[in-house]
Every structure is written in structure tokens, then in C-alpha cells.
Amino acid sequence: MAINLQKGQKVDLTKGNPGLKKIVVGLGWDVNKYDGGNDFDLDAAAFMLNSEGKVTDDKNFIFYNNTSSSEGSVMHTGDNRSGVGEGDDEQIKVDLSLVPGAIAKISFGITIHEAKERRQNFGQVANSYVRVLDEESGAELIRYDLGEDFSVETAIVVGELYRNGAEWKFNAIGSGYQDGLAGLCRDFGLDV
Template sequence: MAVNLQKVVGGQRINLRKEQPGLKKLRAEISWDENRFDTGGKHDLDIFAVALQSNGKCREDRDFIVAFGYDDNGNNLAIHPSGAIVHSGDEMSGSKDGADEVISVDFTRVPAHITEMHFIASTNDGVRFGDVRNAKVVLVNDETNEPMYEYDLEENYSTETAILLFKLYLKDGDWRFGAEGKGYNKGVEAFIVEYGLQVG
């Protein structure tokens, strides 16, 4: 089967039910290569998912899905309580072949109160996305392994430290994809507060 990979840019809106009939599960793969400059350093990128209610806020701390860690009750912070969103873990340097970090979404398990999911890419150590080679996100049908959409981070966001990459949102009963492409110069803690949670 030929792969029909669509490049996406900020502002695009796609009805997944119409363009990807039968889609139940997808995964967002972020990949990058090591430091663009020959400084001997390596860059750590992270991708986060945020599950939101209709008011644009999280209902609980575990609606903010990160690469690793456990809460005080021993819950894995990389897995949403519903099982609908799962983070694969953190790759520190971009030295792996293929996808470096993956977040999977199972639409059949999304709770009714969650109407939107935001996906954020963030750098660490004060580096910009322009300092990273070949950074991109690919959305894949998790059942067929067919790539659907691709974001090139390096090309469009060379001065940013964090990017609201895209969102998945319900409209008229259909899950839709929105390519946001909003760049920020702030850390993960600022996003946590913005989504109605407390840091610490």
C-alpha cells in the first residue's frame, strides 16, 4: 500500500472521520537528530499531551501526560487514568533511529468529559528548535502503521523553545485535527499553570 503522507502547516483543520474513516487509534511520533552544531552536546526534546474539558482546563493532575514519573499514589504519569493516552517515555538525545518519543491516543477510551487534547513539544537547557537537526512530528494510524500527517519543526520554529504543535478536538461529534503551530519561549511549568493545574 502506498503511503499518502500529508505535510501540515499551522492553521490547518482536518475532520479525521472524513479523511481517515474508521480511525480509532493514532500515535504522535517525535524524532530528531543530535546537536546541529559540532559542540559535542546533545539536545533533549520532550512531547507532552494535555487532556482538557470544554472549559479549556484539566480536571485533574493526571490530565497532563508526561514522559516519566509517578505521583504520590504510585500512578504512572505517562498513562492517562482512562488508558486513552499513553506516553512511550523519554529519549534524552535524539540518538535513536526512527521515532524518539511517542504518544498514543485511543479514541474509543477517551472519557466523555474530555473534549480536546493538546500536544506540546519542548526543548530543554535553553536551546531553540533551530539548534536541533531534523526535528519533526509524524501522526500515524496506530492500527495500520500508516503515516498520515507530518510537521517539520526545524523549518518553521527555529527560534522557539516550546510549541503547541496540534490539538485533537471534538466538533459536531467528530474528532478533528487542528495544526496550531504556536511557538512560545517558556517552560513546561508555565503550560501546567495555563491549563489550570499547580506546579509542584
């Protein structure tokens, strides 16, 4: 049974799931009835961070234009441009056993593509969530429903995996940004 998290809550991932090596981070959302008449294209991204919380190599920024880290530990499964349908809209796979030792955290974000031009924000998005699955069994281990607290934000850091000694933990972040993907990239040390 999945653990349902609240914002700021941290939970052990690997200690309680011995032998867990491969996970899937699923992100989902729906556009609510106040969509402004434009199509929404939300995008998931992963930032592989060092102990200072920065991306040290562009290959460690995983998104629809760079779908795999150089060593293959983190892989984006593809861009969903509509969000239509049931289940996860985008997924990022992580092989915990292959994540380089220099990576302390992997942060996961959702951004709205061309949000400023389309006058869109997360106040127009409903039912946003992040969940962590055991890739092998398909079992949902962790779920974090973001709620609808984001009225002007165009990007959200939904959660992060982080090392705690030899174990991995998950932190439900739920932190919004008003300047989209560019804001996330700057905060994580990438030039935009």
C-alpha cells in the first residue's frame, strides 16, 4: 500500500523496500475548466544535484530534449503534450544502483511550456500528483497529491530523492516558481 505524503514530509524509500533498485516517478495532472482556451503542455524534468544542490553537467538535467543521463541512471520516457487520459502523464525512470556517488539528490519538477505566452499557470491545473513506483512489480510506494495551492506559478518542484547514507529517501517539496523552467534551471545552477 502506498504512503500518502503531505508537503514537507519525508519518507524512507529503500530501507523499507529491501532490494529496490529501479523506480518510476510518475507525474500526472488535469487541466481544469478555466483553461483560458489554449492547449496546455506540461513537462516533467529531473535535476541530478551535487551536495550543494547544483547540476554540474548539462547531461544531468533530464527532460524531453535530453531524455537520459550520460550513465543511464535517470531516463525520461517521453513528452506528453496534452495530458489527456488516465494515469501518469509523464514518467521518469531511475535506476538507483547506477546513480553516481557524486549525486546527492534528484529533484523532480513540472513546468508549463510557453506559460507566459499562453497566459497559463498552475491555478488552471487540477489533480496534480507525483508518485513513486517499484518498476519491477508496478506497486505504488509513495504518492503526493499537490492540491491546488498554486495560483500564479508556472513551475513546481514536486519532490526529490535524496541519499541518506546508503539509503534513498523521498521528500515531498511542493514549491512553486513564477518564472517557469528558466527559474528552476537558474536555481539548480544551469545557464538559460
